[in-house]
Each structure stands twice: as structure tokens, then as C-alpha cells.
Amino acid sequence: MKRFQLQIILLILILSISVLIVFSVASRKETINVSVSARPIEILEPVLKVKVDPKDSIDSYRGLGAWVDSFDADPNYLRGYATVLPSDVIEMSENKVRTLFLQSSRSKDRSNELISDPWYLAEFLLNAHASNVDVVAWYLPKWDVADGEDLKRMLALADFEVLGHKFDGLAVDIEWNDDGLEYQERSARLVELSENLRRNLGDRVLGAIVMPPVVTDVINPNFWPEFPWTDLENLYDVWLPMNYWSFRTEEHADPNYYNSENIKLLRKNLKNRDILVHPIGGVGLADGTALPDPGEPLATIDDLDGFVSSLTVSDAIGGSIYDWATTGPLARKQLAENFVFIYPDLYLEE
Numbered sequence: 479m480k481r482f483q484l485q486i487i488l489l490i491l492i493l494s495i496s497v498l499i500v501f502s503v504a505s506r507k508e509t510i511n512v513s514v515s516a517r518p519i520e521i522l523e524p525v526l527k528v529k530v531d532p533k534d535s536i537d538s539y540r541g542l543g544a545w546v547d548s549f550d551a552d553p554n555y556l557r558g559y560a561t562v563l564p565s566d567v568i569e570m571s572e573n574k575v576r577t578l579f580l581q582s583s584r585s586k587d588r589s590n591e592l593i594s595d596p597w598y599l600a601e602f603l604l605n606a607h608a609s610n611v612d613v614v615a616w617y618l619p620k621w622d623v624a625d626g627e628d629l630k631r632m633l634a635l636a637d638f639e640v641l642g643h644k645f646d647g648l649a650v651d652i653e654w655n656d657d658g659l660e661y662q663e664r665s666a667r668l669v670e671l672s673e674n675l676r677r678n679l680g681d682r683v684l685g686a687i688v689m690p691p692v693v694t695d696v697i698n699p700n701f702w703p704e705f706p707w708t709d710l711e712n713l714y715d716v717w718l719p720m721n722y723w724s725f726r727t728e729e730h731a732d733p734n735y736y737n738s739e740n741i742k743l744l745r746k747n748l749k750n751r752d753i754l755v756h757p758i759g760g761v762g763l764a765d766g767t768a769l770p771d772p773g774e775p776l777a778t779i780d781d782l783d784g785f786v787s788s789l790t791v792s793d794a795i796g797g798s799i800y801d802w803a804t805t806g807p808l809a810r811k812q813l814a815e816n817f818v819f820i821y822p823d824l825y826l827e828e
Contacts (some may be wrong), residue, residue, distance in 0.1 A: 686714035757788075
């Protein structure tokens with residue numbers, strides 16, 4: 479019996495070596511990029527993709543998005559266990575998410591690279607593309623110009639590739655003000671970074687994740703005085719205001735009013751009524767199920783109708799809730815149903 483088992487093992491080994499030799503010879507003639515499916519292997523045939531082109535278009539910002547930050551998923555920043563896994567992209571896709579917004583680098587990243595852990599990024603990117611979900615990489619600059627860190631990190635994300643897969647878009651998270659800089663200097667560094675990005679990336683689609691104008695103009699004008707809206711207007715293709723209402727008070731706690739007012743002020747400040755907007759609501763959407771504690775009040779599933787209504791009246795091209803981990807499963811389902819209703823053309827093929 480043992481001799482028979484040994485013969486089987488040797489046969490498998492010989493076959494494996496033969497396959498490797500054939501593949502090696504073939505690869506000299508043609509470069510083959512392999513992508514991995516995120517679905518359970520026992521129910522899906524393996525798919526070989528020779529080439530995967532990054533979408534790099536406004537379409538990645540249309541419809542429903544989902545947000546994942548380093549503290550949710552990056553092994554170098556976890557506070558215990560991961561609250562989002564690469565395989566969760568399957569559930570995102572099933573809940574009509576068209577784009578994953580993934581934090582893909584941090585200032586002085588613990589990976590000791592210009593980008594976050596490449597294996598972490600690769601897993602999310604391959605799983606997302608296998609599930610027909612785009613990935614937009616985002617980064618929070620801290621305005622340190624001594625070594626050009628912010629620009630280097632964004633360009634590294636633009637160049638990141640795994641097995642032919644690249645990020646479908648790039649977005650800059652513009653909110654850091656804990657830097658000891660005078661606001662004029664901070665604004666100058668923001669504009670310089672934005673201009674350098676546009677110069678280096680050409681016509682690649684760039685998203686601007688910005689503070690809600692109701693905060694910068696009304697609630698707390700000292701947060702970032704004289705924010706350089708008009709200097710940035712022609713440098714970014716789509717605007718993503720962080721319209722989180724869950725910790726606001728009075729009328730600003732109303733998702734319909736707060737989101738609509740922020741979009742109106744954003745277009746006014748940019749002096750362009752036609753800018754493309756993908757607002758971000760939240761924080762989270764509690765629905766009675768157990769969720770991670772973000773350290774601040776969560777929005778609730780009852781807020782969803784107001785948020786969705788504001789998207790339609792404001793002509794937003796899409797929207798999302800920050801973040802995926804703090805959005806309950808019932809809220810995810812209801813969010814999906816609402817987005818299919820208000821953006822039917824995006825989901826017709828499904």
C-alpha cells in the first residue's frame with residue numbers, strides 16, 4: 479500500500495514539473511498575467527486574464543462606493559483583528575458596491591515603503607477586480623515638503639501594479655491641519671502638491687476628498703481659513719466632501735439638509751455648478767447589529783432615506799457611507815436597494 483502511495487506522489491510530482499516546463503517555455507513567447515478570483519474556488523473555474531486595463535475614468539466614482547482605511551485592514555495598523563478582509567469584497571459586490579475606496583499609503587508608513595504593505599494591497603486589488611469592483615487608492619497628505627513625501631507616495635500608488643492589475647483611480651484626502659503651519663503655508667503646499675500631481679499624472683482621473691464646506695465656512699471657519707477652493711477647481715476631476723452628520727447637532731444632524739447644503743456650498747466655493755460630486759455620509763450606519771466602535775456616534779439606518787434623497791436633488795454622480803466596517807448588514811442591503819432605484823442605468827446589466 480505504501481509503495482502504491484509513493485508511486486502516486488511521484489506521478490503527481492512529475493506532472494507538476496511538466497506543467498511548469500511547458501508554462502515556462504510559453505512565457506518566453508508571450509507575457510501572461512494571472513488574476514485570482516475572490517469567489518470560493520470549489521464553485522468557480524480558474525480564469526486566466528492576459529491583460530487587465532485600469533479603468534481610470536469618472537465611472538469609478540458613479541453609484542455606490544465603500545470605504546476601508548488602514549485601521550480596518552492593513553496588518554501594520556490593526557488594533558487587534560481586521561474588521562474588513564479582502565474576501566469581503568464579494569459581499570460588497572453583492573450589495574451593489576461599484577468601487578472600493580482603499581487607504582493605500584500613510585505618511586511615514588509602517589511598511590517602510592512608499593505604499594502600504596504590497597501584499598495587503600494586492601489581495602484587495604485582485605479580489606475586487608475578480609468581483610467586478612473598481613479600486614480607488616486614497617492617501618492623506620501631511621504637507622511635509624522636506625523630502626517630497628506626499629508626491630512620492632501618490633506617484634507610487636499611480637505606478638503600483640500586481641499581475642497586470644492597477645488602481646482604477648487615485649484620491650487625495652485633504653483635511654490634515656495638525657501640522658503647526660500657518661493656514662497660508664498649508665494652502666500653498668496643498669496647491670503645489672495638486673499641481674505636481676496633475677503635471678505628473680496628465681489626464682488621469684483625480685478625486686479630491688475634502689472637508690464639508692459647512693464646517694470650513696460656518697461651523698468652524700478657523701479649521702482652515704481661506705481654503706483655496708478656486709485654485710484647485712481645475713486640478714481635480716471629482717469632489718468627495720466628507721459630509722458626516724452623525725456627530726452634528728441641530729439642522730446639521732439632518733442628513734438631507736447637511737448633505738445638500740454642503741454640495742451647494744461646494745459648488746459655490748468652486749464657482750462651478752457643473753462639478754462632479756460623490757458625497758460621503760456617516761459615520762457608519764447602525765442597524766441594530768453588532769458593529770465596531772469608531773469612537774464617535776454612528777448614523778443609523780433611519781438616516782438613509784434623507785441621505786439618498788439629498789443625492790438625487792443635488793445631482794450627485796454617486797455616494798457612499800464611511801465606512802464599510804461600521805455599516806450594518808441590514809443597512810448595506812437597504813443602501814443597495816436605494817442606489818439601484820436612484821441610479822438604474824448603472825445597474826441595468828445586473
